[in-house]
Amino acid sequence: MKVTEHISKAKKSLFSFEILPPIRGNDIKDIFSTLDPLMEFNPPFIDVTYHREEFVYIDKGNGLLQRKKISKRPGTVGICSAIMNKYKVDAVPHLICGGFNKQMTENALIDLNFLGIDNVLVLRGDPIKHENKFFAKKDGHKYAVDLVKQVKNLNSGIYIDKNFIDNNNTNKKESPIFDFCIGVAGYPEKHLEAPNIESDLFFLKKKVEAGANYIVTQMFFDNKKYFSFVEKCRIEGISVPIIPGIKPISSIQHLNSLPSKFYLSIPNELVKEIEKTKNKKNVFHIGIEWSINQSKELRNSGVEVIHYYTMDKPENIYQIVQSIF
Template sequence: MRIDEIIERSPEPTFSFEFFPPKTDEAEARLHETLETLRPMDPSFVSVTYGAGGSSRDRTINVVKSLREQHGLEAMAHLTCVGGTKDDIRGVLGQIREAGIHNVLALRGDPPGGEERFSPTPGGFASSPELTQLITDEFDFCVGGAAYPEPHPDARHADDDVETAKAKVEAGAKFLITQLFYDNADYFSFVRRLREIGVDVPVIPEIMPITQISQVRGFAKKIGARVPEGLSRELDAREDDPDAIKDFGVSYATLQASELLANGAPGIHFITMNRSPATRAILSALRLHRPWEKTPEAPAEPGDVVAPA
């Protein structure tokens, strides 16, 4: 089923999970164990990432196919512009179609390891709107795009991320999934700016439950995300207690998601890191609390305190 139809028909917010392709037999077994644990949570859909330079292309397709056929989950394949010509990518899209997959997340992709900036592959695509346009013109997929509530590291100016998101939608993207962020004000501001320029597709916020200090700071550095001062302080206070960090991370993500849903976010996309405990705890709490049924508060402005600190 197409994800745009899932979102449109869902009577409540959608909850979805992101996985990455395992590299070893042991990791694959752990992924299937995680899937069996999370399947009773009834996700609206799941997605599978695509390695830098297309390094996990075949594994991505195989995992997405397995998610559909073995686990009964509606799955989406990530696809990047990196490491392939336009004809190469047409071939990958053909494989995805033959695997019975209906949904693709079209991404520019990160530079391959060792490279600081993205360079188009000769004969390939220079941007995700170009990739989205090709998919829309030549294939019958539901296409999603990435969105950046905080400036993308390669953003050329203050409005670049909003303009790029609009270009993706004009090229055929039916929904957007944000990069992870730790301050909800950035999401609310970004969505407001999109609406002001006529972009009306669903914008699903992405959340990664914090389980390790090095993890949150590593991701933040890579994507240019801010770690609010209060969050950083509370993590530092628990740096010698891994279990306390996990407990705090679940609490922070639950309250962050609650505020997003109470103020109109169409769902939450969880980065699972191929593990289940944190995601299960957060989603269970959200479904019990049902914040989307509460009276919404005025969305916060950038710099306000919008999640526990």
């Protein structure tokens, strides 16, 4: 079922979760151990992230290093299939520009369609580690809006090589038409590369006009930022559902690492409460309480779905959702 269908049929706020593929070589049981306790809350869908290739350097001796490309967290498509099979819920794979050309993207979407996956979250993706800006693969997409357009084209039966489809369609039927529900990312405090929020909203609207059906936001810690973002989107004519993304702070290091990595602000009240505690374990519980209060306010405001970034650590997410379920 599509994410938008889940939303339209819901009689109260839903809860969804995002997980990471396990580190290369680890077991699918790691995924199940993350999700098992959270399935108590009947999430309608689970997001599975996709991670770009990375490069490692192998010492070849004599002072020589060999640069080798690896996938550190592989298996997004397989994990989605396993989740759907085990839990009978919808899986939402992330689809990124980085590392894919258009043909590879089309092939990936064909595979997802074969598996009965109805949803994709379309993202540009991050630069490769140690690169200071994003570079698209040759014949790939530089921007998420172009990736949205490719998915939308497949939804209309438009393939990259139209002649190939026609020449191999012996029954002379129309090209297979997909029906993906397309999600995109939104940034209540703007994307870190955007010059301002107005510019960010301009390009977000372009993604919706290109075919995006819903928006999931970057994490935020001040609900006013989310409510203001939604209001600005509506003023701009963006009418699709806007799902708030929540991640609890779980360590004092997050006070510096999250703002620098994701371009977000942490309310001074929360910062002071964390900084004054002398017990590191207390930070975990402070983060839970803050997210509980955020979630209650969001739910009471009538949001359709609250989306939680688990980072494969379900303990705090479980406590948050249990408190408001």
